[in-house]
Amino acid sequence: MHIQTLAVHAGHDVDPATAAVTPPIHLSTTFAREADGSYRGGFLYSRYANPNRSALETCLARLEGGAAAAAFASGSAATMTLLQAIGPASHVILPDDAYFGSIKLARDVFGPWGMEVSIVDMTNPANVSQAMRTNTKLVWLETPSNPLLGIADIAALADIAHRGGAVCAVDNTWGTPVLQRPLELGADVSMHSTTKYLGGHSDVLSGALVFKANDELYQRVNSIQMTGGAVPSPFDCWLVMRGVRTLPLRVHAQSASAMGLAEFLAKHPRVEAVHYPGLKSHPSHDVACRQMSGFGGMLSVQVKATAPESIAIADRLELFTQATSLGGTESLIEHRASVEGPGTRSPANLLRVSVGLEHVDDLKEDFDRALGG
Numbered sequence: 001m002h003i004q005t006l007a008v009h010a011g012h013d014v015d016p017a018t019a020a021v022t023p024p025i026h027l028s029t030t031f032a033r034e035a036d037g038s039y040r041g042g043f044l045y046s047r048y049a050n051p052n053r054s055a056l057e058t059c060l061a062r063l064e065g066g067a068a069a070a071a072f073a074s075g076s077a078a079t080m081t082l083l084q085a086i087g088p089a090s091h092v093i094l095p096d097d098a099y100f101g102s103i104k105l106a107r108d109v110f111g112p113w114g115m116e117v118s119i120v121d122m123t124n125p126a127n128v129s130q131a132m133r134t135n136t137k138l139v140w141l142e143t144p145s146n147p148l149l150g151i152a153d154i155a156a157l158a159d160i161a162h163r164g165g166a167v168c169a170v171d172n173t174w175g176t177p178v179l180q181r182p183l184e185l186g187a188d189v190s191m192h193s194t195t196k197y198l199g200g201h202s203d204v205l206s207g208a209l210v211f212k213a214n215d216e217l218y219q220r221v222n223s224i225q226m227t228g229g230a231v232p233s234p235f236d237c238w239l240v241m242r243g244v245r246t247l248p249l250r251v252h253a254q255s256a257s258a259m260g261l262a263e264f265l266a267k268h269p270r271v272e273a274v275h276y277p278g279l280k281s282h283p284s285h286d287v288a289c290r291q292m293s294g295f296g297g298m299l300s301v302q303v304k305a306t307a308p309e310s311i312a313i314a315d316r317l318e319l320f321t322q323a324t325s326l327g328g329t330e331s332l333i334e335h336r337a338s339v340e341g342p343g344t345r346s347p348a349n350l351l352r353v354s355v356g357l358e359h360v361d362d363l364k365e366d367f368d369r370a371l372g373g
């Protein structure tokens, strides 16, 4: 089935109790036992499983072409749970350009628990080969990466990870299952901050891990999910499901507008560089063409300006709200270096853009005016 069809139907069943077409939200934390001690719907207590969460997990597994999924209270909780499942006294490899919270989790939270962490430039697979150790258990990819839109070759890196006996996980938040299929390219796990494109409306914090196989790693994650309880609320799950129904439509529109805006900005005299994998000038454009069916709604622009002037440009934009996060219907812009703080790798003149659903010509016009062009 095509992803448009899955987005509408996967995990969406007519409610058996009431025939409601839109699913009810099951707030109950506990479920009644039958006389024989069994549970009619298979649900016992909401930390273990809940009808809304189970529906979301079914939906996400099918969207990614996976065998199982686990939903969490945030993307970061999903990442944390995977690292917990990988276990202490192991070595993990992360990309140098990645969501700063993922690096922080591995290095600052799990480091003191005995996890060894290597941070490498993954745009060149040879760097990952060199970083592999006998105790490497996880190669974590983020592609396109945050905030420089670097592209990592999923198939090549999954192969390197597997040859070294490690798991390959991909943060597919920016790619989305609409444009990028990590599990089909050889990865074992696809991770999402469903707070972003899957939720799609900047109104729900949640995350997920999708597994290629219902294997021992999934079982361990599921056990930590149920025992640790970093789970999304039933309403959070309901909101993500609602968002997913329009995911393919939104992502294709945002991707097309991002391409148009990137091309416009690349030619603008006040712009130093545009980072967007859809541009032929992007250093990994060929890899992006191979593994993505579209290039997504995120781009970064380095303006010809100092840090304060860059922030002033972002502030002059009327259609782009200065705010962190991405993947909503409204366009957002962010001076990433100020958000990440000291130690950031973001250039001082870099503005990260999440393209919304506005008309691309209005977005171009807004930028032209703000840049003083």
Ligand SMILES: *Cc1c(COP(=O)(O)O)cnc(C)c1O
Binding pocket: 074, 075, 076, 077, 099, 101, 102, 142, 146, 171, 173, 174, 193, 194, 195, 196, 205, 206, 207
């Ligand atoms: C936002 C984001 C995260 C973290 O997700 P939360 O839902 O904020 O915890 C991880 N990876 C990427 C690429 C993100 O954009």
